[in-house]
Each structure stands twice: as C-alpha cells, then as structure tokens.
Amino acid sequence: MLNQFVSFPEPGQMQALAMYDTNVSAATSESIKERMPHVLSVAGSDSGAGAGIQADLKTCAARGVYCSTVITAVTAQNTVGVQGVNIVPEKFVSEQLKSVLSDMNVTVVKTGMLPTVGIVKVLNDSLKQFPVQALVVDPVMVSTSGDVLAGPSILDILREQLLPMADIVTPNLKEASALLGGIKLQTISDMRSAAKSIHDMGPRNVLVKGGDLPASSDAVDIFFDGVEFCELRSLRIQTQNSHGTGCSLASCIAAELAKGSQMLQAVRVAKHYVETALDYSKDIHIGNGLQGPLDHLCKLKRNVHSSSRLQRFNPDDLLLYAVTDSKMNNKWGRSIAAAVKAAIEGGATIIQLREKDTETNNFLEAAKNCLEVCRLHGVPMLINDRIDIALACDADGVHVGQSDMPAHVARSLLGPQKIIGVSCKTPEQAHQAWVDGADYIGSGGVYSTNTKANNSTIGLDGLKTVCLASKLPVVAIGGIGLSNVRSVVELGPENLKGVAVVSALFDRECIATEARKLHTLVSETLKTTSAAS
Numbered sequence: 001m002l003n004q005f006v007s008f009p010e011p012g013q014m015q016a017l018a019m020y021d022t023n024v025s026a027a028t029s030e031s032i033k034e035r036m037p038h039v040l041s042v043a044g045s046d047s048g049a050g051a052g053i054q055a056d057l058k059t060c061a062a063r064g065v066y067c068s069t070v071i072t073a074v075t076a077q078n079t080v081g082v083q084g085v086n087i088v089p090e091k092f093v094s095e096q097l098k099s100v101l102s103d104m105n106v107t108v109v110k111t112g113m114l115p116t117v118g119i120v121k122v123l124n125d126s127l128k129q130f131p132v133q134a135l136v137v138d139p140v141m142v143s144t145s146g147d148v149l150a151g152p153s154i155l156d157i158l159r160e161q162l163l164p165m166a167d168i169v170t171p172n173l174k175e176a177s178a179l180l181g182g183i184k185l186q187t188i189s190d191m192r193s194a195a196k197s198i199h200d201m202g203p204r205n206v207l208v209k210g211g212d213l214p215a216s217s218d219a220v221d222i223f224f225d226g227v228e229f230c231e232l233r234s235l236r237i238q239t240q241n242s243h244g245t246g247c248s249l250a251s252c253i254a255a256e257l258a259k260g261s262q263m264l265q266a267v268r269v270a271k272h273y274v275e276t277a278l279d280y281s282k283d284i285h286i287g288n289g290l291q292g293p294l295d296h297l298c299k300l301k302r303n304v305h306s307s308s309r310l311q312r313f314n315p316d317d318l319l320l321y322a323v324t325d326s327k328m329n330n331k332w333g334r335s336i337a338a339a340v341k342a343a344i345e346g347g348a349t350i351i352q353l354r355e356k357d358t359e360t361n362n363f364l365e366a367a368k369n370c371l372e373v374c375r376l377h378g379v380p381m382l383i384n385d386r387i388d389i390a391l392a393c394d395a396d397g398v399h400v401g402q403s404d405m406p407a408h409v410a411r412s413l414l415g416p417q418k419i420i421g422v423s424c425k426t427p428e429q430a431h432q433a434w435v436d437g438a439d440y441i442g443s444g445g446v447y448s449t450n451t452k453a454n455n456s457t458i459g460l461d462g463l464k465t466v467c468l469a470s471k472l473p474v475v476a477i478g479g480i481g482l483s484n485v486r487s488v489v490e491l492g493p494e495n496l497k498g499v500a501v502v503s504a505l506f507d508r509e510c511i512a513t514e515a516r517k518l519h520t521l522v523s524e525t526l527k528t529t530s531a532a533s
C-alpha cells in the first residue's frame with residue numbers, strides 16, 4: 001500500500017514560517033528541497049508530442065511541477081494515428097524506475113501506457129520498494145485515433161494489482177467499459193454505476209470521463225470517492241485538437257496532488273486546465289490528420305501571428321515616441337485608438353499607452369484596439385506601468401518608472417522578447433536599468449511640464465549625463481514640443497535616439513499634423529547632428 005497522501009504547505013507559507021525562527025532556516029531549505037513537487041510519469045512516448053510522456057511533461061511544466069519520465073514504449077505517432085509501437089523491455093523499464101525513484105524524491109507517480117503485464121509487474125514492485133505520496137492511474141488502452149496501445153491481456157493485472165494501489169483512476173468510457181468486462185456505458189447513470197464498480201476494485205477515487213458520451217452538450221465526468229458522487233461539467237469544446245486530453249488531465253491531477261491539493265480540488269483544477277487548453281488550441285493547425293494536439297502552455301499562437309508583429313526592438317523606433325493621455329483625449333473627444341491612429345499617420349514611430357485614469361477593463365479593450373492599429377502599421381506599442389495589461393493584450397512591451405514594478409521583475413514576467421523601457425534621472429538609475437535588462441531609457445523631465453505632477457526636471461545637462469553614463473538608447477521626455485525639440489536633439493550623444501511627447505501631440509487639435517512637423521524636425525536635426533560629430 002502507498003503512504004497516505006498528506007498535504008504540504010505552499011512554498012510561500014514555508015518562507016513565512018521560516019521568518020519567525022531564523023534557526024530553522026537551514027532545516028527549512030532542506031525541507032523545501034525534499035518537498036519540491038515532483039511527478040514521475042510512467043508512460044509511452046508519442047513522437048507527435050500530443051499525448052503520452054510529452055503531454056505529461058508539458059502539463060507539469062505548465063502547472064509548475066517537476067516531471068521525470070519512465071518510458072514504457074516508443075510510439076511512431078502523428079495527428080493521423082499510430083504507425084508503430086516499440087515496447088521497452090521490462091528490465092529496462094525497471095532500471096529507469098529504480099534510477100528515478102531511488103534518487104529523486106518523487107511525490108506522485110502517474111501512469112499512462114503500460115503495454116505489457118511484465119511492465120505493470122515491475123511498476124508494482126518498484127512502488128512497493130519506493131513508496132510515493134500518491135498514484136494516479138490513467139488506464140490507457142486505445143489512442144484517440146482508435147489504435148490499441150495496451151491489449152486486454154493487461155486488464156487482469158490492472159484490476160488485481162495496480163488499481164488497489166491507486167489514489168485515483170481516470171478511465172474514459174471505453175476504458176471503464178473494458179475494465180468492467182465490456183458492458184455498455186451510454187448514460188450518466190451508467191457512468192455512476194461504472195464508477196462504483198471500479199471503486200470496488202480498490203482505488204480510493206474514480207473519475208469516469210464522459211467526453212465520448214453521445215448527445216450531451218456538456219462534457220460530464222463522474223467523480224466517486226467511495227461515499228459521494230460528484231458530477232463535474234465543463235463546456236464541450238468543438239475542436240479536432242483533442243489528442244492527449246486524457247494524459248493531460250491525469251498528469252494535471254498528479255501535479256496538483258504533488259503541490260498539496262486535496263483530491264477533488266485537484267480534479268477540478270485539472271478539468272479547468274484541460275478545458276482552457278482545448279479552448280485556446282481549438283483553431284491551431286498542426287499536422288494533416290484529424291487528431292491535433294493541445295497547446296498545453298497556451299503560447300503557440302503568439303508565434304503563429306508573429307509575421308504581423310515586431311521581432312525585436314530597434315532603437316531607431318524611439319525617434320518620435322507618442323505617449324497617450326486619457327485626460328487630453330477626453331478633452332478633445334477622441335478615443336485612445338483614434339488618437340493613436342492619428343499619431344501614427346503623422347509619423348509616430350513608437351506608441352506608449354499611458355492611461356492613468358482609465359479603468360482596467362476599458363484600458364484592456366482600448367489596448368487591444370490600439371494594438372490592431374499599431375500592428376497594421378508595424379509600429380511597436382508599449383504599456384505604461386501596467387504589466388498585467390501588457391500581458392493580457394500581448395503588447396510589445398512596457399515602460400516602467402522608478403516607483404513602478406522593478407524592471408527585472410517586469411523582464412521575468414514578460415520574457416526576453418518584449419521591450420522594456422525604464423525612466424532614469426541619474427547615471428546610477430541608468431546603470432541599474434541596464435543590469436535589470438531594460439532595452440531603453442526614458443530620461444526627463446527635461447523641461448517642466450503640466451502633464452506629470454511633481455516631476456523634477458533634469459534639464460539638458462541632466463539628460464546628457466544620463467546618456468553618457470549608459471550604453472542603452474535614450475529617449476528624452478518632459479515639456480518637449482516644436483519650440484524646443486531642436487535643442488534637445490542637438491545635444492549630441494550617439495545614444496540619444498529621439499523624443500517622447502504627450503501634450504505636444506495629444507493636447508492639440510490635429511494630432512497628425514503636429515506629429516508630421518515633429519517628425520520632420522527630429523529626423524532632420526538627428527541627421528545634421530550625427531553628420532557633424
């Protein structure tokens with residue numbers, strides 16, 4: 001029998017506990033090491049990477065849980081079906097199990113394709129020798145394409161040896177039917193009876209998945225813990241990209257258990273995870289067959305659409321940097337998107353949405369609309385202060401100041417591809433911005449301005465000092481307009497790449513006309529200044 005499953009404190013709680021007693025810090029870091037949530041997936045490899053070991057790895061990664069793997073079979077598989085299966089000799093499965101279980105503090109074992117009786121036996125033996133906190137059994141028998149992955153010969157040993165050790169077993173209708181000797185399962189009531197009968201075989205919990213139930217608009221699963229039934233419903237998502245959902249569900253349950261969740265909560269999270277991934281992946285095209293994979297990490301579409309988006313930051317884009325202001329747009333009766341469009345038409349080379357008084361839902365809507373305009377014109381769009389909005393609309397980056405989210409944290413949230421600008425008034429701040437992984441510096445206020453309250457000015461001297469102290473490209477900001485832009489750009493440092501303006505564009509009647517004039521002045525002055533140096 002496996003150890004009784006226990007729930008651990010979350011990592012944050014561990015830190016909080018340690019703060020009360022510094023003497024326990026060494027012991028605590030040791031416990032954190034030991035309690036790193038770790039799922040071992042014992043399953044088959046899917047060369048198409050939609051299901052099997054590959055799905056388990058991706059799911060656990062998406063859920064923030066370490067996943068090790070013991071491969072029971074190597075399948076040649078794609079979106080059409082299974083073209084070949086090469087079973088790993090049971091001795092070598094045993095060797096893999098020993099390698100991982102003897103060394104790596106596995107929390108939960110999750111099983112998928114177990115193609116032979118011998119492999120189930122070595123797994124049982126290993127689990128007895130190296131007990132873990134929980135065992136999740138996904139009784140994989142037939143692939144989504146209908147190909148047999150484990151024949152009826154393994155049913156007896158599953159029923160007699162593996163299921164009694166399991167904390168949960170997750171059959172679909174076909175697998176539940178096979179476990180029960182081939183009875184037909186066509187209704188929710190059939191699923192309840194099946195869950196009960198399978199529970200009688202020994203697992204602590206059963207989840208009978210009703211995805212294949214005919215004529216149901218929802219996807220209904222039945223969870224049974226030996227006492228109570230729970231009907232779990234989720235939307236039935238119309239998609240061909242459902243290959244690997246069973247593996248993903250089971251490995252997500254395992255991942256949540258490894259993090260310390262109770263069983264029913266783990267199942268609920270896993271259903272939600274799979275539903276989200278299915279919905280996100282419904283219009284992805286990978287392969288020519290009918291069984292497309294899920295995008296477990298919900299990130300692939302960003303790359304599909306990358307043709308229309310910026311590849312990497314170009315410092316020359318700082319030439320005329322238009323920064324929006326909701327008060328000014330309200331005053332002139334313009335939407336943010338209309339203001340952005342006019343600025344771009346006049347020659348703005350980069351846009352920042354600086355919406356200090358716009359409510360979050362409206363800001364996000366506006367950001368999506370503006371992004372469409374920007375993408376259409378190949379102009380990068382950044383968000384001021386709000387990393388959450390930038391993430392939600394997939395903007396090209398953010399601009400943060402000294403009292404905003406630190407740039408290194410923004411970088412870790414946004415990843416290496418996004419543009420990050422940091423406001424700097426001093427060489428020290430400029431140095432830190434570079435250390436933190438910023439792409440450019442916004443330096444100012446150069447002149448006094450009514451747009452930003454209580455903002456000290458650094459003048460042209462302060463701007464020059466920041467430029468000379470850094471290798472990063474710099475854009476000047478603060479009180480800059482047609483009357484003084486030439487003096488700013490003439491300052492000369494090579495890395496001074498342009499000017500950022502708010503009121504000189506957005507507090508004017510015709511944004512495009514002002515942008516045109518500013519663009520001409522900045523680009524001509526930059527040319528003559530760089531020719532002179």
Ligand SMILES: Cc1ncc(COP(=O)(O)OP(=O)(O)O)c(N)n1
Pocket residue numbers: 321323352354384385399400401402403404421422423441442443452475477500
């Ligand atoms: C290009 C550019 N430079 C500086 C700023 C100012 O940012 P911050 O100091 O965070 O002040 P707020 O704009 O948030 O008020 C900027 N927005 N853009």
Ligand SMILES: Cc1ncsc1CCOP(=O)(O)O
Pocket residue numbers: 444445446448449450451452455477478479480500501502503504
């Ligand atoms: C956001 C900001 N940061 C420093 S000054 C400033 C405001 C710039 O606005 P304007 O271009 O209207 O002077």
Ligand SMILES: [Mg+2]
Pocket residue numbers: 384385399400401404
């Ligand atoms: Mg800010």
